[in-house]
Amino acid sequence: SAVISQKPSRDICQRGTSLTIQCQVDSQVTMMFWYRQQPGQSLTLIATANQGSEATYESGFVIDKFPISRPNLTFSTLTVSNMSPEDSSIYLCSVVGGSGANVLTFGAGSRLTVL
Amino acid sequence: QKEVEQNSGPLSVPEGAIASLNCTYSDRGSQSFFWYRQYSGKSPELIMFIYSNGDKEDGRFTAQLNKASQYVSLLIRDSQPSDSATYLCAVNKRSGGGADGLTFGKGTHLIIQP
Numbered sequence: 001s002a003v004i005s006q007k008p009s010r011d012i013c014q015r016g017t018s019l020t021i022q023c024q025v026d027s028q029v030t031m032m033f034w035y036r037q038q039p040g041q042s043l044t045l046i047a048t049a050n051q052g053s054e055a056t057y058e059s060g061f062v063i064d065k066f067p068i069s070r071p072n073l074t075f076s077t078l079t080v081s082n083m084s085p086e087d088s089s090i091y092l093c094s095v096v097g098g099s100g101a102n103v104l105t106f107g108a109g110s111r112l113t114v115l
Numbered sequence: 116q117k118e119v120e121q122n123s124g125p126l127s128v129p130e131g132a133i134a135s136l137n138c139t140y141s142d143r144g145s146q147s148f149f150w151y152r153q154y155s156g157k158s159p160e161l162i163m164f165i166y167s168n169g170d171k172e173d174g175r176f177t178a179q180l181n182k183a184s185q186y187v188s189l190l191i192r193d194s195q196p197s198d199s200a201t202y203l204c205a206v207n208k209r210s211g212g213g214a215d216g217l218t219f220g221k222g223t224h225l226i227i228q229p
Contacts, residue, residue, distance in 0.1 A: 041221065042221040042222055043219040045218070103161055103164070104205075108157075
């Protein structure tokens with residue numbers, strides 16, 4: 001399966017600021033996914049990032065709050081904009097395949113704490 | 116009704132016994148089903164996936180799927196303390212199956228008692 005590197009691994013942010021999370025994959029993949037895992041909760045899909053087109057957002061998530069870039073087949077960024085304490089969460093990048101396998105693989109996650 | 120439901124636990128099982136984890140889903144059109152394991156502070160890792168009704172075995176793990184009952188389960192035989200983790204059930208509702216755009220349950224916290 002693909003190897004995914006995410007950074008930052010964790011950060012403490014001030015209310016009202018924005019933070020960009022980077023996701024780098026060791027192989028070319030068509031689709032990359034951004035998930036959120038709030039404390040004590042399961043994973044919620046934020047959006048699907050396809051190279052060459054705008055990201056597709058799930059219900060409850062909007063581009064102004066979570067802008068996504070996908071400049072090539074191995075890299076994506078997720079920005080959490082105008083953060084509030086409710087945005088404190090783990091944000092996970094994931095991909096399908098990368099080695100021909102139909103498997104969803106996750107990065108290590110980025111743990112954000114908003115004060 | 117939640118899309119993917121799991122008992123949050125904790126489920127406590129003695130070492131060496133069989134741990135049985137259950138999951139129900141609401142969308143009858145769901146195509147593919149996955150079990151992930153998540154250790155505290157770590158990201159989820161895939162254990163198994165199943166697409167067809169019946170059982171699928173991989174080592175100590177067996178996934179069971181019953182589409183008519185909208186039920187999927189994971190059995191862990193000869194449970195080890197290292198199996199203690201949160202187990203997430205995930206479902207793909209999209210046509211064609213596959214692993215993209217999964218919907219996850221909240222997970223069952225499993226504790227294997229030595």
